[in-house]
Amino acid sequence: MALRTPVRTGDPTGGPAARRERRERRPRPSATGARIWTWLTLPGTVWMSVFFVASLLLVAAISFGTTDELGDPRFGTNLGNLRALADPAYRDVMVRSLGYALLTSVICLLVAYPVAYAVALHAGRFKNALIAAIVVPFFANYLVRMYGWSVLLSDDGPVLRVLRAVGLAGAHTKILNTGFGVIAGLVYGFVVFMIIPLYAAMERMDTSLIEAGRDLYGGPLRTFLFVTVPATRQGAGAGVVLVFLPAMGDFVSAQFMGGPNQIMIGNLIQDKFFEGQDWPLGSALTMALMAVLLIAMFGYLRRARKDEAEASR
């Protein structure tokens, strides 16, 4: 393999030590400057407080509420909604959703890694164009894209017709309304959240490290495993979180691509808020889902902190 970034290796100031030095030489912000930055966080903080934190507190409050005759929620101190969560149906669906979300994260990682690697390190001047090509389709509404897939993958749809014609699918092969279909939908829906952080990590990576690995007689595989993978682990971690969280709460993929045995927790929550007209129970379910996600998130943060501590040692 050719040298990847000849410019940087030739640059006498390119080493990690030199870069650390440069970082330290950056002018320190003055006191006034610091105050400006503090004020600049205000709009974001207000926005998040009103539309995220307050809404979340309302959801928490409604989970103890009741429903009136019009189907609207009322505040209360009702524990019935939490008790209703003991229904084994919810536990089973929650476990299924966890499994789907984990599998989706792993598949996304496997799919996204080579893509991000190729774009970040080998795409040269096409880099930005390729990233745009990956991101732009995701501007189209997720629901609309899923609906499109359900048409493409239907029994008489173009995908299965082609597969049947070339003998890769039998007369009774189905994609729609299977677990495979749901996970494929989730992967398609969220893979971009994996590609972008991985791409950013690889883009930032000091490629001279790869060359150093080679210089020290590391084969391509060893160099990859002991240099590239550790250097991009944080990006991968961020990607897994960004994919796992929305995949766990998703309802669109299971709705369009799933069958009766692929229902996810998001579908049940959506049912409670809409057709079931039981916002309190929907809120209780949401809180349960958030608790599961928080535990997962907490585990990730601890892991990330440990990584950081190791790296700085």
Place this chain on the structure above:
Amino acid sequence: MSDHLPPLSSRPRSSHGPQLSHGPQLSRRSLLRAGGLGALGLGLTGCGFSQPATATPAQTDKPIEMKVDGPLVYFNWADYIDPSVFSGFQKEYGVKIVQSNFDSMPGMVAKLDAGNKYDVIFPSAKYAQRLAQAGRLRAIDHTKLRNAELVFGSYPYFEDPWYDPRSAHTVPFTMYKTGIGWRRDKLGALTGSWQDLWDAQSSGTTFLLDDEDEVLGMAALKLGLDPNTTAQGDLDRMTSLLQTLRPHLRGFSSDDYNNLLDGTATMTQAWSGDMVSVLNQAKDATLYGFEVAKEGSPINSDCFAIPANAEHPGTAMLFIDYLLRPENAIKTIQYLGYPMPVHGTESAYAALVKQLPQCMIEPGDLKPSLYFRNPSTAGAQARDTAWTDVKAG
């Protein structure tokens, strides 16, 4: 038609009492809704914190004169009315129509709760009852409408429907039945019973509607129970019956006509009006069948209504009347696929569904016992739990 339009003193109005006596709670509730909507990602419309309509009976009962009093703010499902009907109305009365759409009945209520002002809305029977009882609808004096006789004269059921005594706040819009749509070429003839859904031939390509009332209602009717039952014993029997159907199912989906058209379904629980879309879009319409079950098929209707806070109720009255003109009703029926209870349109609908005559709705089909109704809050929760158990397996 003077007999069905007295002042509304006889109407039960108990629901006003608690609403008016809990003033502070209302603002708290509207705040709650606004926040909840944000959480749902439905977005705020800028007036989410305003109070929901708290009009007094005197205001909602005031008769509306049929005259232009501003543009028509129209709120309905998407693609429900032939665009030529809209343009005809705009031209004839020289008013603009401002259109917006909802995607579910709860979504419609949420928008009303958020304080949005619409002139004409289209609730289902169940929601019409809730809105009317909560004092959220204007009274509609049928004697002010030129074409009301075409509805109430030929479909006496609507003179005093269960959801709105004497149709005091509503005018019926469309009607439908729920039955089974299937592929004749793959399954042949069926037996005219809900038992057909258990057909081994279509196992793995059978769908139920993704609709709590329809699925529970089907099971209840098959067992000879009340489709609105909330008794735990009944619900348990219905749940275990539906568990025997689950292995045959490919999914719960309300996209009944597309599932039939793209070959995903060989059999599906289906709404009669959606079968017209199948007939219109299929390359070969003779491949499809539609039957209603002898055990009973749920029947439903939706209606025109004018919200209590409507700003242009006079224009709304003109619009309702315009849509009831047989020539416009026929256009709507042909566009939408659902029949309207308007005298003079029956033969047009019959021609539309010649291929699937069971889609026809006769005045005698409109039985209150086959309508989905509003259960008590506790009853609704019991039904919802049963539905969750069926759906999640």
